[in-house]
Amino acid sequence: MIDPLERWKETGLPDKPDYAGLLTFAGMPYTHDPAELEGVDVAIVGAPVDDLTSDRPGTRYGPRAIRAAGCPPGPHLEARVDGLAELRVVDFGDAPVVPADPAGNHAAIERTVGQVVAAGAIPIVLGGDHSVAEPDIRAVASAHGPVALVHFDTHTDTGEEVFGVEISHGTPMYRLVRDGHVDGARYVQIGLRGYWPGEKELQWQAERGITSFFMHDVRDRGIGAIVEETISIVGEKPVFLSVDVDVLDPAFAPGTGTPEPGGMTSGDLLWACREIASRTRLVGMDVVEVLPTAVASADVTALVAERVVREVLTGIALRRRATQ
Template identity: 40%
Template sequence: MNKKEIKQPATAFASPRFCNTGNFMRMERVNSAEGLDFAIYGVPFDTACSYRSGARFGPQAIRNISVMMKTNNPIHEVNILDYLKGADMGDVNIIPGYIHPTYDAIEKFATEIIEAGAIPIALGGDHSITLAELRAIAKKHGPVSLIHFDSHADINDEVFGEKYNHGTPFRRAIEERLIDPHKSVQIGMRGSLYDAGEFKLAASLGLRTIPSHEVRKMGIDAVIEEIKERVGDNKAFLTFDIDFFDPAYAPATGTPEVAGFTSLEGLTFIRGFEDINFVGFDIVEVAPPYDHAEVTSLLAANVVFEFLSVLALQKKIGKR
């Protein structure tokens, strides 16, 4: 990156929002995370999905509709780029069809961001990519807390006889000691299961899983408080599968599940995380070929924006 000030995106009053350069929120495109607080990057890999493919097109679809996002968050009363320096670093050069060399490429890319002192923010891609991100995170920070929003727990030992799949990343992450399951929380699991004992399996692995029906009984505020209490002062990685939302709000995903959450409910969760020490984030499983009017990509872009707003608020009030 050139040693110059990171500027605000062009205002929509001066430059039409359809004049997009292909970067998230029209931020600058850079080649290094030096001097940044956060770095956006894409991971267009969907070879490890089990039903619908198409999440390889997620990063660019999220970027395209992110032109709708302005920099001011009225809930937190922050302009994210008044408090944070950030930019888009483009995509990881993944290897379609080959998960392990792709993992190596993701880990290397994320490690460079982390070593530069920035928070890596990945646009997926299927959920298998999170394992490689966590490898990079753990090299720097040790086992972190995982805050996992999803309709699936992704703790299978194997899928189709394979250990590495979008249904297995957090089983592997626990085995590799990338996350501390006793300080981690999974939220929103629902739908029919291959194994009726999946929630018991999660507990046996040390995870706290709060399925959808339990979230409804507890209420969002109570769930947020439990998440904060469980994570405590530990460093945390937030991973957000777009199928956490009901297909009415996010139809474009590989393995949709009914009876999910509204867009407002999902964003409300993120807005409550100002006390958590985040060191990484991703949004995964956006599959644009199944979208209608870009509603799924737009929701994903808003999820990223709300996460950035939390980081900006933390900077504003001296927590970062």
Template identity: 40%
Template sequence: MSTTPSSSAHLPRFCGVPTFMRAPLASDLDSFDIGLVGVPYDGALTLRPGARMGPRELRNASCMMRSINQATRIDPFSLSRVADLGDVPFSSLFDVPQAHAQIREFLAPFFAAGKKLVIAGGDHSITFPVLQALNPAQPVGLIHIDAHTDTWDAFAGSKFSHGSPFRRALEAGLIDPKRMVQIGIRGAQNTEEGWQYSLDHGIRVIFMDEVEAMGIPAVIAEARRIAGTGPAYLSFDVDAIDPAFTPGTGTPEVGGLTSREALQLVRGLRGLDLVGADVVEVSPPYDVSGNTALVGATLMYEQLCLLAENLQADRA
């Protein structure tokens, strides 16, 4: 079994070059099994900017992560080789389709080589080019945890905002709507378009009031039922969590998950065939405490644990 080189993990946590969870920087495709990637892009936001700074602050906060998960006893760094792959290098920040193309081109070789990725955004528009880079042979399932469905159409003349990634992905045949669940949806809207699009296309939408009525264990069971046994992707927008815990995000909505419920929800997805995951919409300028980045980094760690455990099962 290959493990993550641990030399940097033995340094004091305030020392060394900041990488995601103090993992080594990748040297080549053969040096890692799971990659941690930053996508510092927020050119498709509809309200408050700042998510472009998310990956940098998530790296800083992730120095608080240690090896062994207290709840699951998973040590992802002993189960797989984990590496920081750096950030997507952008040369076109003011042209959304071109920026998305650069995300797709940077990530595609990793997916093509069979690598698992945990991705730090950036605004939620990045998930569309991530799924394009994944280029699945068949549409994948999707577990989407968010305050918003992100199935709206055009906004201010663009069809590629952070409110539309899953509509675009469904149109492109990248997602199976019958294996897609959206959890934590809430907040008033000026139009029902996004909600109705999801419902009309057979997506299971668990609005926040239903989450509260069902309880997290039942929500987990429903998500697992919907995702099934095939390949699936996990996308977590931090605005799914109440802004009491994650104020640093572009479109906060009150009445969300607690941070404890968020961790419970992700841990409940153990054993699903996850091909990748992301944490998006961390906007550090709106949270001087750093709590939002700490929550986001912890969610990335939990996602990493899921992927590492899956790799171990695949080898068995």
């Protein structure tokens, strides 16, 4: 079998500028052959769908924008580790999705993420609207059992339905907990604020032991204390990290479908993602709701989403160092 990383090195392309060559995450080698996932630590998967959004569409363009927001490789200047050098990372391309077929698209996403999981690699999914969390977490839970979930978001996404529709970007966490793919007692939400959902959904969450940290908790207690409690709650159970960029204040992430003022800073989110990845048993991740067509400065949002992934890769590398 041809080693995709060695094949890539032979071309000399790791030294290419970001704007040249095949568009892959951070210039990592591309493969869409499951046989070439052997020995890979992390595989990037695109989920370019937004058929189930309830507000502004356009997040189908998110994966491409996140890939285009890459930066030159090198060590993380604060953590002093280069996750891209210490881990074998490939871009596994996009799940084979088409417009206006949400059921078929979810099946394609679950199947594609499942190939990554079956190979023993950690999938990092680039959305897409947040409905993609349902198939990608389901694929991970199929291999690891019910997972713990750390969920950064303005919204809980635990609606039983949105506008009378049972499957949308506002319902994935309800369905994942209901169907046993996520362990409610080890499910933590961070950054909640705004005006949705209502008391019905919050009561449902409380009955299942879900922990919710609102923005006033983050402001009053500090992100460090919130992350410490989160790590304590999820414990050593396999953890999935789901990041909706609307958890950020629109000043930091204007390009998203349902922006809500009063959110997190990008600095706090980046640090928190790295810390969680370095101190928990991370088995999967997604970053969703990047809407690059929303406003002229939307590439700022794609940039912070790309850096969220880079921080997680740094955290995974730090954990590998600590456990070897």
